[in-house]
Amino acid sequence: MALKIVKGSIDRMFDKNLQDLVRGIRNHKEDEAKYISTCIDEIKQELKQDNIAVKANAVCKLTYLQMLGYDVSWAAFNIVEVMSSSKFTYKRIGYLAASQCFHESTDVIMLTTNQIRKDLSSPNQYDTGVALTGLSCFVTPDLARDLANDIMTLMSHTKPYIRKKAVLIMYKVFLKYPESLRPAFPRLKEKLEDPDPGVQSAAVNVICELARRNPKNYLSLAPLFFKLMTSSTNNWVLIKIIKLFGALTPLEPRLGKKLIEPLTNLIHSTSAMSLLYECVNTVIAVLISLSSGMPNHSASIQLCVQKLRILIEDSDQNLKYLGLLAMSKILKTHPKSVQSHKDLILQCLDDKDESIRLRALDLLYGMVSKKNLMEIVKKLMLHVDKAEGTTYRDELLTKIIDICSQSNYQYITNFEWYISILVELTRLEGTRHGHLIASQMLDVAIRVKAIRGFAVAQMATLLDNAHLLTGNMQRMGICEVLYAAAWICGEFSEHLENPMQTLEAMLRPKVATLPGHIQAVYVQNAAKLFATVLKSQEGNTDSTAAQETSQLMIDRLPLFVQSANLEVQERASCILQLVKYIQKLQQKDVEVAEEVSALFAGELNPVAPKAQKKVPVPEGLDLDSWINEPPSESESEDEQPKAIFAKEEPKHSRPRREEVDEKELAKRREARKQEQANNPFYIKASPSSQKVYQEAPGVEHIPVVQIDLSVPLKVPGLPMSDQYVKLEEERRQKERAEKKKKEKKKRKEKRSGRGKKHDSGPESEEDITPAHQVDIVTEEMPENALPSDDDDKDPNDPHKALDIDLDKPLADSEKLPVRSHRAAEAPKSPTEDGDATSQEPKKKSSKEKREKKKDKDRDRKSKEEKKKKKHKHEEKGEDLLGGEAEEPVVQSEETNEVAAPPTSTSAEVSDLDFWLSNAPVPSNTQETATVAAAEAAPMPEATSGIAPDSEPDEPKDTEMEETKSSKHKKKKQKKEKEEKEKKKKKKHHHHHHHSDGGGEEAVQNGTVEEEEPLPPMSNYCLLAENSYVKMMMEDADEVYDIQGNLQDGSQVVVSVIFENKCDSFLKSMEFNVLDSLNSKLQRPEGSGPHDGLTVPFQLPPGVSNEARFVFTVQSIIMPQKLKGTLTFIVKNEDSSTHEKLDFKLHFTCTSYLITTPCYSDAFAKLLESGDLKCSSVRLEGVNMPFHHLLARICFHHHFSVVERIDSCASMYSRSIQGHHVCLLVKVSAQTVSIDAKCDEPTLLGNVLDEIKQTFSQC
């Protein structure tokens, strides 16, 4: 036994260790692969031994082989064995190997959980350290979930060495297991103030990484970071924090204001270039975020630009590079301050360093103007000639095109020059961007009508000299331009001077060597040219010329008919037959030119690339709803008839069809084989169709002329762009001279004209007018295209899941899973997971102060009581409704729960506000708007409880209307929000941002509301109708709401939700309203004034859907009631019945108001203008907090708070027809006085009445 041990240990001495392996590989340079494979065999043997030292040695060698590119995943289990060794030496080897080759799909990883946990709690800090390091590389969602708690404890380890590693790894854990973020965050935050600088730095690091992706959740940490920034001396930490601030400032302009001073100080004081650079970067970010609000920061911009200039002028290439990089950020918002450094940037274009040249190129993009475009492009063209190495040259090429084509060719004054630049670019050898040039040529020729003649001439020359472009295989990329050339010559052939020559050029046999898609264009456009040529030749007396042309086509086209490319072949044979027919007609002396050219009549307009995406979804079309409801298993009884029906069909048809298919297929296959065998044109199993095609007769004996391309090409007859530069200069001079004359005459007029044109560029540039009146055809878009430019975010971004509100206090359920055997854990259902993540982002969006929490809690309690009452009431009232009444209650409680979290937003936000408020606040309005939006949130719930509660004894009619009207408002609000979201146009950004929270609440309440109006409504019908109606009540719900249409001042869109609550199928629904003088339902053309509108869907049981109806409203100053009827057919298994339901639409005046943000200065101006009529109202006995009162007005009557001072607030709203409504709300004791001003007194009176009514209800 002893001997065996001894032998083992001796054996081991002569095992190859890592050094031996490396040495061996170095000694076997010629047969490295073979040597390594023997080594791997050895390693496999070693891994089979029991001795852990041998195994560790083998694993160590595998790590090396992994670096050389060998897959070592087969040894994963052995790696785990080595990891679990008790010796640090081996453990370290094991973890290293694991970190190099484990990944999420390595299945043995799940075996490591307990080992890692053991190591994490090891008394030896280095065991823990090694485990943490390893884990950071291969953590999986499972490991993250199971170990999150252990790692969190390590964050408070006594040793800073462990603490900093534990802090860092938390980031990885968050990424893999987002649920851990909230529970772990408080401790992570503590670590920002850890005594150990390393730990502190790690915490800053992690939070910066987190905040970079979802900055808004970390705004509340700004004061803490600010403190760190002013106190820390660690440049690493400072850099990170400053970078973080750069990400935060766009969200909070006040933060930027506060930052500028300390950052400027740092810029002046620091000697570390890295810190200086980051400071400048963040100052730039601040300036960008402030640029909208505060125009005057020229001093800071100057400082930045000046510092950057120093960097750029530095001899250190790195600084130069970074200087240019930062400069490009300034360029976006303050182009003028960068433009003054044009000299420096142009100088950088000559730099030997490619990175720097590329950066300088980027900057050029923003520096061009009408004035200097030609000069800059000329310079770039010089670089193109000089540039060796295709990548940089290609980059230059794309930049030239980018610069010229930017903002719809804004800076191009002479398109002839641009075309000639493009033509010159075709001379580039080996560029990959032929298609780019081609698309520019096409774009310019299509969209700039005036240039077509010139472009066609140029393209014709290009086609004529096509051999120069295609002669060399290297130049294949550039032959793409022939695609454009051929198309332009064909499409605009009327501009050709010598169409015959071009036609000939396009039918040269050499063309057959071009790529297929280009040949196809050649063939098609040869036909277009043919039409033009015919037209001109028939005009002449000589008919033989025309016939010769046809003959030319007939001679040349067969070459293309033999093409291997389908498209070419198809087009060619088609056109060939056509020409043959034409020839026949010509021989009979028939005039054909007119008819031939009719083939290509009409103009092709450019279509915007996004046009398809922007086609709006037609009203009433819900792309997400089922066309046919999928059969649900639960409702087996109802489904049965349908199911049988559905099953029967396939029984009849499908199996039979399959049989047919199989027989048919076999038959067809056979036939095809036969046909193929007999068909001489069918290429039988040829390995390369290209080859066959080249063997085709006619191509072989074409002499291929080799052209020596070592000499830079100059396409004969092509004008140099420089010529145009000169011409343009002359033209401009002339113009200037003329203008001076004119200016003397009309100086005054000019000045006013200038003011208007101001946005077109710097003043001096306006003197330059385009050479010819350029009519740039805009790209076609679908009618009523949606303007939204929704940026598509990557849905797979792991950081999305980390978008979690961190200021919210932890709920009991939010705990990290504590050490337990995994099997014991109840597996989370995927839906639960989904809910958790999908709800979280919802919760965090609204910002509120903590003080609201109490009020809300109170609110909630009272609401719940009310709900209970309501519940009882309904149970007593109607058995039929009992079941349904349950639902709304449950739902509203849900909304409560969802709504509750945002109310409890932590003190940090208010702290932040307080902290920020030390700095001068850029605009108070935003802040108040936030509050208002936040305050709006609790209100809907209050009413949702109240509405059904309201006076059951009242006449049914009014009751129904009340519920309706309250509902209108809410739904309207919701709709508005949605529409606002859609519009996003010029709405003030901040307001929009803040309104989100409220919007979501409203949506949720909307869904609650939808169910509630049913009882009164059905009651009403029951009274009014005959015995049918009883059934009706169960059958259908009808819910509607009214919203002012924001686009059209005289239109109101009413959305009606139809809900089928019965077990039968509802169809053929017709919606009809009795028009009044003032309001009319918009009906499709051709239908009479009393015809109903068909609801564009059917309702299967339990399904609801929404339809919209447009009403034209003449005057909006008075509330309106419209009577209407809904008729529909109820379809049961055995019968179908016709039913109807009456209703009343109530348009309140407030439903014509649109929540519009207004700023205090604008508001003041409005009040001062004196156009507004005054009116006031006094409400007694209103017993609610002031902010509730405001929120209520905001919510129900669509006002926004302009300013609030103590118990006094000004509010604003606007009607769909543009009436301004201003309120001044004052409260003292229980009396609320509202002074209002509006330019339409009647409207104002009605709105005030409605406000009064709202408050009298509570």
Add this chain to the structure above:
Amino acid sequence: MIKAILIFNNHGKPRLIRFYQYFAEDMQQQIIRETFHLVSKRDDNVCNFLEGGSLIGGSDYKLIYRHYATLYFVFCVDSSESELGILDLIQVFVETLDKCFENVCELDLIFHMDKVHYILQEVVMGGMVLETNMNEITTQVDVQNRMEKSEGGLSAAPARAVSAVKNMNLPEIPRNINIGDINIKVPSLSPF
């Protein structure tokens, strides 16, 4: 975040690769080749930042590298890292190597890839900068190396002795000796 750290020599031979995001082995090699291709054609007096590595990251990522004698140290980082900061970090890393290996040269990296990894692990962890203080790094590395030595203890002694023999450029000897004989011929090497 640092996405990858690559060390290769002037011929593109990898000396250490450390990816903080999973790539399959062949992809890793491709990235090394691409990176080498990009880096090697640059003069020494141009800037140390490079965009345009297409395989790793994309537009948000940059290659930041330094060239020391025969070795390139390349860090692939995203925009959350400070460019100049990473350059400093590379310097710190190399100086630490120099301290730990005493006048580090390429050979040290070739034969002690594992040790280089252990040093790197004290500088960067999971793609995030762990420590930038050189003294702190060397202290931790030293402590761990001492632990390894003490653990090795007696059982490691023969292995060390043999590897000392091997390092005397007699690589062929162990292979030629019959293992059965060794038991007798070199008993003195074994303490048992």
